[in-house]
Amino acid sequence: MTNSVHKTTLNNGLTVVLKEMHHAPVASFMVWYRVGSRHEKPGITGISHWVEHMMFKGTPTFPNGMLDSMVSREGGFWNAFTWVDFTAYYETMPTSKIDLAIQLEADRMANTLMTPEEIESERTVIISERQMYENDPNFQLSEELTSVAFRVHPYHHEVIGDVADLATMTRDDLVHHYRRHYVPNNAIVVAVGDFATDDMLRRIETQFGHLPAGEPTSPVTRQEPAQKGERRLVVQGPGDTAYLTVAYRAPAAAHPDYLPLVLLNAAFAGGSSLGMFGGGGSNKSSRLYKALVNTELAASAYGSLTPTSDPFLYTINAVVQAGHTLPEVEAALDAELTRLENTPITEQELAKALKRAKAEFVLAGESITGQAQLLGMTEAVIGDYTWYETVLDRLNTITLEDIERVRAVYLRPSQRTVGWYEPV
Numbered sequence: 001m002t003n004s005v006h007k008t009t010l011n012n013g014l015t016v017v018l019k020e021m022h023h024a025p026v027a028s029f030m031v032w033y034r035v036g037s038r039h040e041k042p043g044i045t046g047i048s049h050w051v052e053h054m055m056f057k058g059t060p061t062f063p064n065g066m067l068d069s070m071v072s073r074e075g076g077f078w079n080a081f082t083w084v085d086f087t088a089y090y091e092t093m094p095t096s097k098i099d100l101a102i103q104l105e106a107d108r109m110a111n112t113l114m115t116p117e118e119i120e121s122e123r124t125v126i127i128s129e130r131q132m133y134e135n136d137p138n139f140q141l142s143e144e145l146t147s148v149a150f151r152v153h154p155y156h157h158e159v160i161g162d163v164a165d166l167a168t169m170t171r172d173d174l175v176h177h178y179r180r181h182y183v184p185n186n187a188i189v190v191a192v193g194d195f196a197t198d199d200m201l202r203r204i205e206t207q208f209g210h211l212p213a214g215e216p217t218s219p220v221t222r223q224e225p226a227q228k229g230e231r232r233l234v235v236q237g238p239g240d241t242a243y244l245t246v247a248y249r250a251p252a253a254a255h256p257d258y259l260p261l262v263l264l265n266a267a268f269a270g271g272s273s274l275g276m277f278g279g280g281g282s283n284k285s286s287r288l289y290k291a292l293v294n295t296e297l298a299a300s301a302y303g304s305l306t307p308t309s310d311p312f313l314y315t316i317n318a319v320v321q322a323g324h325t326l327p328e329v330e331a332a333l334d335a336e337l338t339r340l341e342n343t344p345i346t347e348q349e350l351a352k353a354l355k356r357a358k359a360e361f362v363l364a365g366e367s368i369t370g371q372a373q374l375l376g377m378t379e380a381v382i383g384d385y386t387w388y389e390t391v392l393d394r395l396n397t398i399t400l401e402d403i404e405r406v407r408a409v410y411l412r413p414s415q416r417t418v419g420w421y422e423p424v
Contacts, residue, residue: 004019004020005017005018005019005375005385005389006018006019006197006201007385008201010184010204010205010208010209011209012184012185012208012209012211012212012213013183013184013185013186013213014184014185014187014188014189014208014209014211015187015188015189015379016188016189016191016201016204017188017189017190017191017375017376017379017385018190018191018192018197018200018201019191019192019371019372019375020192020193020194020195020196020197021192021193021194021368021371022194023194023368024194024368025094025095025096025194026092026093026094026095026193026194026368027092027093027094027095027098027101027191027192027193027194027195027368028090028091028092028190028191028192028193028368028369028371028372029090029091029092029093029098029101029102029105029189029190029191029372030088030089030090030091030189030190030191030372030373030376031088031089031090031105031109031187031188031189031190032086032087032088032187032188032189032190032376032377032379032380033086033087033088033181033182033186033187033188034085034086034181034186034187034188034217034380035048035086035087035177035181035182035186035217036048036082036083036084036085036086036087036159037049037082037083037084037154037155037157037158037159037161038084038085038153038154038155038220038309038310039154039181039217039220040154040157040161041154042165043165043168043169044161044165044169044173044177045157045158045161045162045165046126046157046158046159046160046161046162046165046166046169047161047165047169047173047174047177048082048087048159048177048181049082049087049126049159049160049161050122050126050161050166050169050174051087051174051177051178051181051182052080052081052082052087052089053122053125053126054112054114054118054119054122054174054178055080055089055108055112056068056080057112057113057114057115057118057122058112058113059107059108059111059112059113060111060113061107061111062104062107062108064113064118067104070100071091071093071100071101071104074093074094074097074100075093075094075097076091076092076093076094076097076100076101077091077092077093078090078091078092078101082159083159084155084159084308084312085308085309085380085381086377086380086381088373088376088377088380089105090369090372090373091104091105092368092369095193095194095195098191098193098195099203102203102204102207102208103207105189105207106207106208106211109182109183109184109187109208109211110182110211112178112182114171114174114175114178116171119171119174123166123167123169126160126161126166127163127166127167129160130160130161130163130166133160137235137237137239137241137243137421137423138243138421139158140235140237140421141235141243141245141419141420141421142158142245143158144233144235144419145233145245145247145417145419146158146247146313148231148233148417148419149231149247149313149417150224151224152222152223152224152225153220153222153223153224153310154220154222155224155308155310155312179214180214180215180217181214181217183211183212183213183214183215184208184211184212184213184214185213185214185216186214186217188376188379188380189204189208190372190375190376190379191204191372192368192369192371192372192375193368220309220310223310224310224311227249227414227415228414229414230413230414230416230417230418231416231417231418232417232418232419232420233417233418233419233420234419234420234421234422235419235420235421235422236421236422236423236424237421237422237423237424238423238424239423240322240423241299241319241320241322241423242319242320242325242326242329242420242421242422242423243317243318243319243320243419243420243421244298244317244318244320244326244329244330244333244418244419244420244421245315245316245317245318245418245419246315246316246317246330246333246416246417246418246419247313247314247315247316247416247417247418247419248313248314248315248316248410248411248412248415248416249311249313249314249410249415249416250305250311250312250313250314250410251311251410252308252309252310252311252312253307253308253309253378253381253382253387254309254382254383254387255311257405257406257409257410258307259391259394259395259398260398260402260403260405260406261305261314261406261410262305262357262395263350263353263354263357263395263398263403264345264353264403264406264407265303265304265305265314266353266354266356266357267286267287267345267349267350267352267353267403268286268287268288268303268340268345269283269286269287269288269289269301269302269303269316270282270283270284270285270286270288270289270302270303270356283301283302285352287336287339287340288301288302288303288316288333288336289301291332291333291335291336292318292329292332292333292336295332296321296324297318297320297321297324297328297329297332298318298319298320298321298324298329299319299320299321300318300319301316301317301318301319302316302317303315303316303317304316304317307377307378307381307382308381309381309382313417314410316333318333326420326422330418330420337411340407340411341407341408344400344403344404344407345400345403345404345407346400347400350398350400350403354395354396354398357395358392358395361391361392362392365388374388375388
């Protein structure tokens with residue numbers, strides 16, 4: 001990675017991260033708020049995602065529906081997403097039109113309208129969205145498993161929230177959440193593209209610099225206590241396919257063990273896990289695939305590790321092949337994990353895993369929007385964009401001893417939660 005990133009903080013606390021890329025006359029503009037489902041309490045679960053929806057309902061300057069047509073007319077696209085640690089908004093447009101993105105994001109940071117009518121309309125939309133997710137066995141299993149794995153930390157609930165809270169939250173709740181968290185000192189502006197850094201910074205200061213800072217946000221202090229043994233759950237629901245998920249305790253992205261675990265996953269299961277935006281790639285040569293899919297026990301099998309601010313989960317997932325059972329697939333997985341202990345990852349497997357992880361990470365940042373997403377995610381999750389800038393160099397320093405150490409520390413039966421989805 002080239003070290004061409006400029007980071008500064010405005011007087012009102014707004015973090016600004018800029019990177020010039022002159023491959024095409026295009027720029028991507030993002031605003032990341034350090035608020036996600038981990039900042040929610042019982043009674044308001046799902047509120048961060050709901051506020052994200054409301055941010056598209058207009059302001060006095062840009063009434064509802066106007067911005068969508070304006071961005072499209074200028075040849076751009078825009079969207080947003082909410083996750084456990086953050087909420088992010090972005091526009092990718094011709095550089096000559098990027099002022100529209102800067103203006104609209106500064107405007108809705110302070111002036112978003114939340115009329116009672118729009119809130120009630122969106123309540124119906126979000127509850128319907130949740131009901132749609134509930135038709136997916138993967139969602140049902142993930143929600144139940146995560147709530148069992150986390151009994152104290154707010155990672156225990158889904159980003160979309162609980163139905164009980166979605167049905168009872170008030171306009172005052174939404175407005176308070178918006179006013180509390182959508183302030184400059186809780187936000188990160190990221191711009192990547194065909195512009196001059198000084199000029200872009202001046203434009204951002206013009207639109208955002210006058211916005212008042214808010215009160216410092218409270219840290220998440222309810223950390224999960226140590227797990228004292230394996231936890232298990234069974235979810236039953238409609239369908240004709242069974243699913244297995246085995247979730248191990250995993251370190252936060254800033255922890256020194258995170259990258260060795262990334263490479264262990266790449267070698268054992270085939271994933272890269274360096275970010276949320278990379279391509280999946282093929283894992284047919286991985287030990288996990290050979291043990292579960294090549295034997296026709298599972299239709300698919302993969303590992304997943306997501307960078308988070310606090311310790312989260314490393315999951316191994318399998319879709320049971322018709323004619324086989326959950327106990328068979330779990331037994332085969334346990335046997336392969338035992339083989340991993342007795343026959344550790346080899347130098348050849350590590351080299352292949354390193355190559356795969358690097359390729360998927362580079363692919364994720366190939367576009368201007370991808371660069372903005374990776375810079376913003378690392379600044380929001382870790383608090384330092386240089387994690388992204390230096391990650392490939394640090395991967396090169398990881399040894400087989402590091403891989404074996406994290407395997408012994410994290411892939412312990414006492415530190416896992418096993419979930420079954422049984423179709424009925």
